[in-house]
Amino acid sequence: MRVVLTGGGTGGHIYPALAIGREVAEKQPGSALLYIGTTRGLESRIVPEQGIAFEDITITGFRRSLSWDNVRTVMRFVQGVRRSKQLLRKFKPDIVVGTGGYVCGPVVYAASKLGIPTLIHEQNVIPGLTNKFLSRYVDGVAVSFAESAALFNKCPDVVYAGNPCATRVLQANRSKGFESLGLPAETPFVLTVGGSGGAKALNDAIERMVPLLGKLPNAHFVFVTGERFYQTTEAAIKKLLPEGRHNVHVYPYLHNMPEVLAATTLFIGRAGASFLAEITALGIPSILIPSPNVTNNHQEANARSLMDAGAAKMILERDLTGEVLFGAISDIMGEAAQRKSMAQASRGLGMPNAAGTIYNQIIRIIRKR
Known part of the structure; x- marks a missing residue:
């Protein structure tokens, strides 16, 4: 299996992505993983240390108040989508998995526009801005808290899975x-x-x-x-x-x-x-x-x-x-x-089988395509 992982800024987005990647690699030895992040986030240091291929795009988050920075962010988003499409066409993934943080916005959006299966994972009770935006484009959403599921009612495949970091710590x-x-x-x-x-x-x-x-x-x-x-x-x-x-x-x-x-x-x-x-x-x-x-x-x-x-x-x-x-x-x-x-x-x-649950959702989404 070929999987693109994306998400970053903080360890809270990065480590779940890595846990999903490790679950895929264990269930299907020989799988190819690519992580797309930014050079400004912790992922640029953490991911290569795990021996996973890393590519970067340039993107910043939106400010919640009116600001000219948001205009620049829209421009960077468009450029990020263009760069993401280039990386995705080259890597040819079976699925793209996003775990939150503004970097996964253009990557997952680009994948959906290219017809590549997509899944996002939401770690928190209250969904982040990027995942809320992406939920209308993706094939599936996995949530860590049961309370979050109702907030993704625009997606046809929402699974209460837990956080994949739980699987690794055991x-x-x-x-x-x-x-x-x-x-x-x-x-x-x-x-x-x-x-x-x-x-x-x-x-x-x-x-x-x-x-x-x-x-x-x-x-x-x-x-x-x-x-x-x-x-x-x-x-x-x-x-x-x-x-x-x-x-x-x-x-x-x-x-x-x-x-x-x-x-x-x-x-x-x-x-x-x-x-x-x-x-x-x-x-x-x-x-x-x-x-x-x-x-x-x-x-x-x-x-x-x-x-x-x-x-x-x-x-x-x-x-x-x-x-x-x-x-x-x-x-x-x-x-x-x-x-x-x-x-x-x-x-x-605790949901110790979270990574396995998300892996099964990945397989189901790919087979639907």
Whole structure:
């Protein structure tokens, strides 16, 4: 099978695309994959590292207010469609799969105009602008949250599939997660991640929380700051840590995140769709601090979905302090029954077969053509 993957800007769009690609490659060895992205997005670095062919187009997103930049964006969209058609005619894919982000707009649109089968995957409860636009042109839509399906009523083939990142994380080696952190197997630890780029508000709350951590001496704390915040955050935490305390670990980035997640007792972080798919597949209780700086405030909707199910606690960023965060942590870590209940609720939301479900949808769409 020949598959074009597209989607980018952030890891939340890139990693689901890569997970779908890996599922195709496993189900059909010898398949050819091509990823089309932009040089400005993280995909230009992440995709080649995975050994997948990469081509780029130039495109920018729309502003939600009146702006001359939108005129330039329309011009870039037309140019992006033209460039995409050239790449698609050369590669001759059986299907084009888009996972959101403005880059997939011209690529998927070009494929539909060329008569190539198309599928988009929506990670969030509230669909992004690009996927809403594309839904009237594509052959199929896969959604991560059941609530999203009704919002794609213009597409004839909508499947509640979950997020394909859930499938990949279940294959992670839990023992290697503990080993990579230098922790004995089964050590309880709290993992805090501010997303692929880090989150200053979360890092600030962590710094203020450090003096309180002695109240939970049996737990370890793993803080992933993001590379741009690492030096200042690590220095601040070191100053606040009492001498001889070794249960706090600070990292700029974790390259083996699936393995670490597989070993995690409690997750704290943003409410990006890929992380939520992974923690629910693994059945990890969580404290979610949705980013307020995302389109349609979709992370709050994502977090509320888990909170309403009893799988997570939610703290809005405007309410986030070191004391509030520590209170939520100590509540969960200090009550085994609550932790177990949240873990069960989390696992109940998980869709570990998401990648396989999307693969089956891909096959069905191709055969219809």
